[in-house]
Amino acid sequence: MAHEHSTDYLHHGKGLWSWLTTLDHKRIGLMYMIAILTFFFFGGIFALLIRLELMHPGTQFMSPTVYNQVMTLHGTMMVFMVIIPGIPAFLGNFVLPIHLGAKDVAFPRLNLFSWYIFIAGALIAASAVVFGGVDTGWTFYTPYSIQTYKGTVFMVLGAFVMGFSSILTGLNFIVTVHKLRAPGMTMNRVPLFIWSIYSTAIIQVLATPVLAITLLLLVMERTLGIGFFDASLGGDPVLFQHFFWFYSHPAVYIMILPAMGIISELVVTFSRKVVFGYTAIAYSSIGIAAVSFLVWGHHMFVSGQSEFAGKIFSFITMLVGVPTAIKMFNWVSTMYKGSIRMDSPMLFAVGFMFLFAIGGVTGIFLATLSIDVHLHDTYFVVAHFHYVMVGGTLMALMGGIYYWFPKMFGKMFNETLARITFALIFLGFNITFFPQFIAGVQGMPRRYQDYIPEYEWLNRISTIGSWLIGAGFLLVLYVLIQGLRKGKPAGPNPWGAKTLEWTIPSPPPHENFTTTPVVSGGPYEYR
Amino acid sequence: MKYMPLQASTFGEDWDLVWNFVLWSSIISCIILIGGMIYFIFRYQRKTDKDKTAYITHNTFAEFLWSFIPLVVFMGIAAWGWEVYKDMRTFPTDALEVNVTAQKWAWNMTYSNGRTLTGKLVVPVGKPVTILLTSKDVIHSFFIPSFRVKQDAVPGRRSKLWFQATREGNYHLFCTEYCGMNHSGMLGTVSVVAQADFDAFMAENPNAEVSPIELGKQLYQQQACIGCHTTDGKPLVGPSFQGIFGKSVKIKGGGTVTADENYIRESILNPAAKIVEGFPENQMPVYQGALNEDQITALIEFIKAQK
Numbered sequence: 090m091a092h093e094h095s096t097d098y099l100h101h102g103k104g105l106w107s108w109l110t111t112l113d114h115k116r117i118g119l120m121y122m123i124a125i126l127t128f129f130f131f132g133g134i135f136a137l138l139i140r141l142e143l144m145h146p147g148t149q150f151m152s153p154t155v156y157n158q159v160m161t162l163h164g165t166m167m168v169f170m171v172i173i174p175g176i177p178a179f180l181g182n183f184v185l186p187i188h189l190g191a192k193d194v195a196f197p198r199l200n201l202f203s204w205y206i207f208i209a210g211a212l213i214a215a216s217a218v219v220f221g222g223v224d225t226g227w228t229f230y231t232p233y234s235i236q237t238y239k240g241t242v243f244m245v246l247g248a249f250v251m252g253f254s255s256i257l258t259g260l261n262f263i264v265t266v267h268k269l270r271a272p273g274m275t276m277n278r279v280p281l282f283i284w285s286i287y288s289t290a291i292i293q294v295l296a297t298p299v300l301a302i303t304l305l306l307l308v309m310e311r312t313l314g315i316g317f318f319d320a321s322l323g324g325d326p327v328l329f330q331h332f333f334w335f336y337s338h339p340a341v342y343i344m345i346l347p348a349m350g351i352i353s354e355l356v357v358t359f360s361r362k363v364v365f366g367y368t369a370i371a372y373s374s375i376g377i378a379a380v381s382f383l384v385w386g387h388h389m390f391v392s393g394q395s396e397f398a399g400k401i402f403s404f405i406t407m408l409v410g411v412p413t414a415i416k417m418f419n420w421v422s423t424m425y426k427g428s429i430r431m432d433s434p435m436l437f438a439v440g441f442m443f444l445f446a447i448g449g450v451t452g453i454f455l456a457t458l459s460i461d462v463h464l465h466d467t468y469f470v471v472a473h474f475h476y477v478m479v480g481g482t483l484m485a486l487m488g489g490i491y492y493w494f495p496k497m498f499g500k501m502f503n504e505t506l507a508r509i510t511f512a513l514i515f516l517g518f519n520i521t522f523f524p525q526f527i528a529g530v531q532g533m534p535r536r537y538q539d540y541i542p543e544y545e546w547l548n549r550i551s552t553i554g555s556w557l558i559g560a561g562f563l564l565v566l567y568v569l570i571q572g573l574r575k576g577k578p579a580g581p582n583p584w585g586a587k588t589l590e591w592t593i594p595s596p597p598p599h600e601n602f603t604t605t606p607v608v609s610g611g612p613y614e615y616r
Numbered sequence: 617m618k619y620m621p622l623q624a625s626t627f628g629e630d631w632d633l634v635w636n637f638v639l640w641s642s643i644i645s646c647i648i649l650i651g652g653m654i655y656f657i658f659r660y661q662r663k664t665d666k667d668k669t670a671y672i673t674h675n676t677f678a679e680f681l682w683s684f685i686p687l688v689v690f691m692g693i694a695a696w697g698w699e700v701y702k703d704m705r706t707f708p709t710d711a712l713e714v715n716v717t718a719q720k721w722a723w724n725m726t727y728s729n730g731r732t733l734t735g736k737l738v739v740p741v742g743k744p745v746t747i748l749l750t751s752k753d754v755i756h757s758f759f760i761p762s763f764r765v766k767q768d769a770v771p772g773r774r775s776k777l778w779f780q781a782t783r784e785g786n787y788h789l790f791c792t793e794y795c796g797m798n799h800s801g802m803l804g805t806v807s808v809v810a811q812a813d814f815d816a817f818m819a820e821n822p823n824a825e826v827s828p829i830e831l832g833k834q835l836y837q838q839q840a841c842i843g844c845h846t847t848d849g850k851p852l853v854g855p856s857f858q859g860i861f862g863k864s865v866k867i868k869g870g871g872t873v874t875a876d877e878n879y880i881r882e883s884i885l886n887p888a889a890k891i892v893e894g895f896p897e898n899q900m901p902v903y904q905g906a907l908n909e910d911q912i913t914a915l916i917e918f919i920k921a922q923k
């Protein structure tokens with residue numbers, strides 16, 4: 090067999106200890122995967138419980154006190170522990186260095202350290218359940234968050250710590266993209282996935298510190314009684330909202346930009362065609378990242394913020410729609426005159442575009458001042474961000490997992506079952522969340538444990554849909570485990586893709602490339 | 617439209633127009649995008665794994681079109697939304713004013729004659745109504761779906777909204793800002809009645825409490841405001857209350873401020889924040905913590921009444 094240095098990364102070093110101390114970006118990526126899938130499992134259980142409680146008006150099995158905590162755990166886990174780290178830390182770690190033709194990220198030790206910070210933060214956040222619970226919702230609005238259960242402090246500290254993992258990962262990726270590209274790989278030749286991860290990293294580095302400071306102020310106010318946000322201590326509760334959304338709106342793009350990067354890769358590979366409008370797609374990622382810092386006030390149109398500020402925020406928010414539209418049209422144009430195959434990753438990519446289109450246009454409703462006055466904090470908002478976060482990010486993540494699974498493990502999964510998982514998740518998703526748009530338009534407020542009987546039929550449909558999604562993801566788990574155990578060998582390039590990761594064996598050798606690749610053209614040269 | 621809650625305020629029509637425009641332009645663009653995608657999926661199905669595909673890297677004109685057209689449409693929508701929103705935020709001067717104080721988990725309404733109600737708001741049909749909002753504890757949000765209005769009630773602040781009901785009947789009032797355990801139970805009814813019925817409602821006064829203005833007057837004397845602020849226009853240590861409400865005043869250190877509810881509130885709680893030009897500093901005691909929300913409301917109502 091080959092020399093020690095060319096064993097594949099899965100067998101390079103044995104035992105749990107070799108994983109926990111690994112500096113290999115591929116292994117660290119998989120370690121993120123295990124952590125994130127675990128959190129996703131719990132977050133998903135909470136979601137199913139929420140839907141079950143809301144199936145009928147009145148209390149089914151969760152009192153308001155319990156419901157509010159479950160709702161908060163679902164939100165915080167899904168946002169801070171699943172969707173934000175999901176694509177960059179997991180798929181980004183695995184794919185980014187190989188996409189660039191590099192042996193690893195720029196700072197492998199820092200990369201491993203980021204994983205430990207993430208786990209530590211997650212544990213601190215989870216300990217909130219033991220130390221009195223949290224019921225603030227994932228937004229921690231003051232002054233409520235200052236007055237309620239003690240567990241809030243742990244949850245907030247956990248989010249604070251996880252933020253550092255996000256900042257350091259972003260920093261690592263920025264340096265890697267600048268410094269470790271293979272000879273000949275100019276910035277105009279990197280795959281579009283890199284552009285999206287790069288734009289995301291910029292937001293991670295610039296916006297996350299603001300969240301960190303905000304959360305720290307909140308903890309100081311709670312523990313030391315310093316009045317930043319509490320009116321009775323001379324603070325301003327709305328100030329917290331400004332700080333919080335200054336991070337959390339850009340964070341929406343931390344969640345969605347990497348997803349867009351995956352979609353670019355999938356559409357190209359499964360259309361066997363050069364991408365349409367490389368430059369426009371690449372720069373629209375940067376454009377979205379830049380504008381995302383200037384729109385936070387659209388979460389606060391009815392908070393008492395001045396009308397003039399509301400007007401400015403409404404117009405700037407509309408601008409985000411433009412680069413988003415460019416991306417959507419360019420993906421569809423890439424399919425024009427292509428050679429399209431609807432394998433499971435492409436099904437998820439198409440599902441993404443379908444759901445993200447709806448998520449996108451409903452964002453325009455919410456950015457429109459007069460319309461938002463009615464829709465703000467109703468189920469319309471809940472449906473909108475689930476179309477973007479689940480219909481967008483999670484669909485792309487699923488597509489990405491199926492797409493890179495053969496590369497990660499050298500084995501194929503059962504394609505038929507994988508297509509069934511798509512059908513279940515896609516249908517279930519629409520059945521769950523589309524009725525919520527209608528409930529919102531009719532005025533049903535979000536974060537309600539109980540509701541008036543008029544909304545019952547919509548909620549019942551929604552709950553039934555959630556079971557389909559649950560079944561879909563359980564089947565995904567089965568497909569992945571079965572693929573791992575019994576999958577047929579995948580070969581280096583099962584999808585006929587062009588980017589660098591498909592030029593090396595599956596699973597890749599420990600050092601990725603035995604000889605450094607030299608790049609002489611764009612990433613998608615189907616001629 | 618059936619799926620919308622009944623519209624029963626003067627905003628309803630304009631609001632529904634903007635809504636319909638955004639809805640239909642969204643549906644059309646989704647059909648173009650998703651329809652195109654589905655058509656391509658079937659039209660360009662893969663035949664063999666060696667298929668040659670067109671090498672089209674970009675098309676500047678097409679890309680310009682699908683950035684420029686959305687841009688124009690989006691800006692148009694934003695401008696239209698702003699126009700309707702502007703009406704929602706332009707307050708009529710002849711409105712009936714109702715003070716609403718939110719607390720965990722109830723809505724308390726106080727009318728100018730001192731009549732108070734909990735969980736029920738009674739207003740006359742066809743007359744503008746301004747709701748002056750504040751909160752005793754955490755942030756709540758005042759939402760009447762049928763009127764298309766919503767505004768947060770923030771502790772330590774005064775916010776407002778207005779509407780004019782067009783149809784008699786009972787409508788839902790919801791709290792839409794998460795406020796803890798019984799958030800979903802913080803409901804109320806808005807009862808829109810004929811003017812005559814409203815007058816009768818105002819005349820019967822089961823509480824028989826003092827009106828906010830009356831209470832404000834008592835506080836004005838008890839809290840010794842009277843020592844420095846007259847009600848006849850003569851300035852003493854501080855400005856006179858006569859005609860001060862709604863006036864633009866010059867501030868020490870530059871700038872002007874409108875003497876509205878928020879400014880008066882701030883000046884009571886923290887007098888040093890914005891001193892009117894020409895008056896001494898550090899004369900007035902800080903009332904932060906000394907007055908409760910109801911008392912502050914009463915004082916503001918009293919000052920407003922000094923026309």
Ligand SMILES: [Cu+2]
Pocket residue numbers: 337338341384385387388
């Ligand atoms: Cu936002």
Ligand SMILES: [Cu+2]
Pocket residue numbers: 756757791792793794795796799800802
């Ligand atoms: Cu509430």
